Amino acid sequence: xxxxxxxxxxxxLPTVFxxxxxxxxxxxxxxxxxxGQLGWQPLPIFLAAFLGTxxxxxxxxxxxxxxxxRFASSTFLLREREKASALVQKLTGRxxxxxxxxxxxxxxxxxxxxxxxxxxxxxxxxFSLYNSVGILVWLAxxxxxxxxxxxxxGAALPDSGVIQTAIVVFIISAVIMRIVTVWLxxxxxxx
Numbered sequence: 232x233x234x235x236x237x238x239x240x241x242x243x244l245p246t247v248f249x250x251x252x253x254x255x256x257x258x259x260x261x262x263x264x265x266x267g268q269l270g271w272q273p274l275p276i277f278l279a280a281f282l283g284t285x286x287x288x289x290x291x292x293x294x295x296x297x298x299x300x301r302f303a304s305s306t307f308l309l310r311e312r313e314k315a316s317a318l319v320q321k322l323t324g325r326x327x328x329x330x331x332x333x334x335x336x337x338x339x340x341x342x343x344x345x346x347x348x349x350x351x352x353x354x355x356x357x358f359s360l361y362n363s364v365g366i367l368v369w370l371a372x373x374x375x376x377x378x379x380x381x382x383x384x385g386a387a388l389p390d391s392g393v394i395q396t397a398i399v400v401f402i403i404s405a406v407i408m409r410i411v412t413v414w415l416x417x418x419x420x421x422x
Contacts, residue, residue, distance in 0.1 A: 235394050236269070243271055244279045251283030255341075257405040259284070259370070260377040264400045267381025268393050277374055284366050285359075291342050292358050295349025377404070 239246060243266075250258035259280045266276040348358055377400070384396060 239265060240269060240271075244275055247276050247279040248283040248286075251280045252287045255284065255287075256369075256373070256408050257401050260373055260404040260408075261397050261401040263374045263377025264381040264384075265393070265397055267378040268384060268396070269381075273374075273378055277370060280374065281363075281366055281370060284370075285363060288341075288345055288362050288366070289359070291345040292349045292355070292362075295346035296352075298346070299350035299352075 247259075247262040250262060262276055262280060263273075265271065266273050345358075345362070380400070
């Protein structure tokens with residue numbers, strides 16, 4: 232385990248960036264926890280998490296632009312677009328850009344909303360602006376929770392338990408995020 236901790240300490244920023252890029256929310260909470268536990272500087276970790284999430288979202292948006300042009304008449308995509316449109320209507324009225332901010336809190340809908348905004352031909356600069364605000368709001372709420380949990384547990388646990396505890400934090404955060412967002416999604420769609 233000491234080797235893993237040494238590697239994490241040596242490659243903090245790339246690990247957080249690629250973790251956020253590929254795995255999202257739970258990895259970001261775990262990275263915030265590790266930052267608190269291992270005494271990493273929080274601002275660079277916060278920025279790496281932001282950039283990883285923004286880069287992944289940008290690729291999904293650009294992929295959505297290509298897919299929407301290529302498969303514009305697909306009945307499956309039209310049906311999925313209608314579902315997304317109904318969700319956007321309930322969340323924000325007619326503006327899908329506001330939904331980019333709110334959707335960060337609804338697990339499992341982030342990529343669908345990004346693809347939806349791409350299919351609606353939202354300009355890239357507007358997508359980037361609203362998406363960045365959504366990421367910042369999400370990180371401003373959840374990053375401190377993970378960081379201060381790491382600080383608190385860091386005082387109570389020896390360094391040898393860092394990885395095991397980080398795995399537990401990852402699993403618990405994934406389960407809690409899933410439960411809360413499924414509940415929120417049902418509340419929004421059943422109103």
